Amino acid sequence: NAGVTQTPKFQVLKTGQSMTLQCAQDMNHNSMYWYRQDPGMGLRLIYYSASEGTTDKGEVPNGYNVSRLNKREFSLRLESAAPSQTSVYFCASSRTSGQATSYEQYFGPGTRLTVT
């Protein structure tokens, strides 16, 4: 099992360019997440998907769009990149809990994005 995979590992964009970050998991998880991590800011949720066909905004969704292509894949798109989107992006997945407590999340290796 590869777990959660992300591509690319590194990316440099110019302001205004667009790109899609890819994420896939092979653990048959229903829930998938996109986070960004900035120094001193911890992990901030951008979007999540509780199941195939559904997506919801997280804490910092502005400037991003997502697609839950199928159960395995969850992509994050930056339509017009800005320097403020320079960050490390992590995709994660988990089983979906029917109760108030979440299952543990499994993270991908991350994409280090620089926008100049």
Added chain:
Amino acid sequence: GQQVMQIPQYQHVQEGEDFTTYCNSSTTLSNIQWYKQRPGGHPVFLIQLVKSGEVKKQKRLTFQFGEAKKNSSLHITATQTTDVGTYFCAANAGNNRKLIWGLGTSLAVNP
């Protein structure tokens, strides 16, 4: 919104010293999860606590969940250089199924 406060933000210890990080909330938590992120790596799940007053151990790591389910701690006995990294707590509160993340405690260990 709901927050989970994690302290300290940074901790620098000599190898062999103990280390503790705390996670505090003003509201009752349904659970607490702990993750470790090595420098340059990704967060890795360590443990989940659900019950009031719960204590769990993993080798030199001891995890506690407070009686009121508003705080938690991670204690490392006799730190080693392999313990270097950032430790995050994350929790659910109320009926919110989204995890609320602490900002993490970065641990540096001098050999």
